[in-house]
Structures are given as structure tokens and as C-alpha cells.
Amino acid sequence: MDQASGLKQMLSNMVGRATPSSVVAGDHQASSLLAAAPAARRHCRAIAVAGGKGGVGKSTVAVNLGMSLSMAGRDVMLLDADMGLANVDVMLGLTPSRHIGHLLDGNCTLEELLLPAPRGLQVVPAGSGTRRLAQLDNGEHAAIIRAFDELARPPEFLLVDTAAGLSDNVTMFAAAASEVILVVCDEPASLTDAYGLTKVLSRDFGVRRVRMVANMVRNEGDARALHQKLARVSDRFLDVVIDFSGWVPHDERLRQAIRRQCAVVDLWPSSQSALAFKKMAGVVDKWAEPDRAGLDRIAFFGGRTVPADGVPR
Secondary structure (H helix, E strand, C coil): CCHHHHHHHHHHHHHHCCCCCCCCCCCCCCCCCCCCCCCCCEECEEEEEECCCCCCCHHHHHHHHHHHHHHCCCCEEEEEECCEECCHHHHCCCCCCCCHHHHHCCCCCHHHHCEECHHHCEEECCCECCHHHHCCCHHHHHHHHHHHHHCCCCCCEEEEEECCCCCHHHHHHHHHCCEEEEEECCCHHHHHHHHHHHHHHHHHHCCCEEEEEEEEECCHHHHHHHHHHHHHHHHHHCCCEEEEEEEEECCHHHHHHHHCCCCHHHHCCCCHHHHHHHHHHHHHHCCCCCCCCCCCCCCCHHHCEECCCCCCC
């Protein structure tokens, strides 16, 4: 089946497929770092992890934040949205047999594409070294986003590990999320690119709030100083609020975990960086529910919710 036919078939299946009336929630080990699940409905929250510049640690943050949430009892998926240069599977030592290209070709559903990772995390792998995936058009990006609407049981959290740069591949996935985390390190190019991405999301997609995480910093004081640098220029020139949402220290254990293709929160849960990611997960879990009213762009899950009984609405 060619790509165009596969895409058409997938969209047709999405329209005609009914949602089951009940599902059984998976059991996860609870963590004292996060509050107990609320009785009220929770939105299926999509969080894009972005930064503009390559090498700032977006994938490291996405993997460890996602696993921290999963270890704390949340239902979490991680979408590797770096089409053509995917590395989440490599970072976790996984060997996918299929990727997003097979979904677009109609050779598998999104649920069949899900790859189980340690601690209950589920990964949606993209292909690496695949030129076709690096050249997807906006219609195909939209099809990937809409594919999440057909999940019988959507997760509580979807983390989207975006690519570097300002391509449509980056901005469309980031704009489709309910939250955007900017990963920034203490380098002029990192700050400049983070500001550039924020500007595009604000100007072209109406994003009015982003969350900043300082990575590879010495201490919280340096992290907050970095946040102030970005917040000051954004306050002056953009109609965007930039919230401080955590920091990750320089940590040799984190480097070692990356080399061993493991998440540091799983391999060395008491290390400085692992504790920072767990604290960050606690902050993320307490974010107020996003206001999606009036959203005029394509979005992950389109406002679906997961109530306490686990049945999506």
C-alpha cells in the first residue's frame, strides 16, 4: 500500500471506529512524590518537550520525565516526534520492529505501534535514518496527531519529544500539545533559539504560555537566573508567559545512564539528576488543567478526558 492510500485508509478507519464503553486501567506502583489521582476527570494532557537548539537535552528530559510520571502511577506515552532522526528507542535500549511510517502507510494502528518500555512507559517510535519521514508534509503531521484520537484508552500524559529547529515538524507538534516545555541550557545559542521558537508559537499558533526547564546547570540559583534572562525578553517583546518548571544539575550518573541506554530515574533513582526529574514530575502533575476553549488548531486528543473510572469521554 502506498503512503497516500495508507493515509486515506487510516483516516477513514478513525472516523468509523467506535470507542469501547469500558476499559480496565493498568496498575502502577504509587509514589509519595505525587498526589493521589483526583476523582474528577483529567484531560489527556499532551506536553511537547522542545527547545529549538539541538544538544540541550530535550530527549533526556522527555524520557526521564515520562518515566518519573509512569513510576508514580500515571499512564504515560512518549511520542518520538523527531521524524527521520529518532533516538528515544536507542536511549531506552529498545528495538522497534515498526515506526510511524508503518502507521502512515496503513500497515498498523497506533496501538499496534506502541512499544513497552521499563516502568510501564509506552513509546511511539519514529524511524531513524529514514528520509521519507524527515520530509513529511503538514497533512501527514496532522494525521499522526489525529491518530491519537482513535486510542481506545488515551493516556493521562502524552510527552512529545520534538526535533531541533523551527521546521513545521517541530512547530506543528508543539502547537498541538496542551503544554510546551522549553529545555534551555546556559549557552547564548540555546537562549536565542528558545526565544525564536517561543516567538513562532506565539505569533503563528497563539500559544500564550510555555514552561521552562533549565538543564545542565550547577544549582537552582543559576537555573532561575537563566529563566529570568528568557522571561525578561519575552515579557518585553512577546505576549507569552514563561513559567519556571524545574532544573536538572550536571550529574555524572546521568551521563552514565545515557551510555548504558537507561533512564537515570530507573537505573540510579537516588542520584541528583533522578531526584530533580522526580521533583519536576511532581510539579507537572499539579499543573492546572489546560483551557482548550476556543482552540482553533489541530490538537492531540481534541479535549478528550479520562475520568476516574478510566472510560474516555
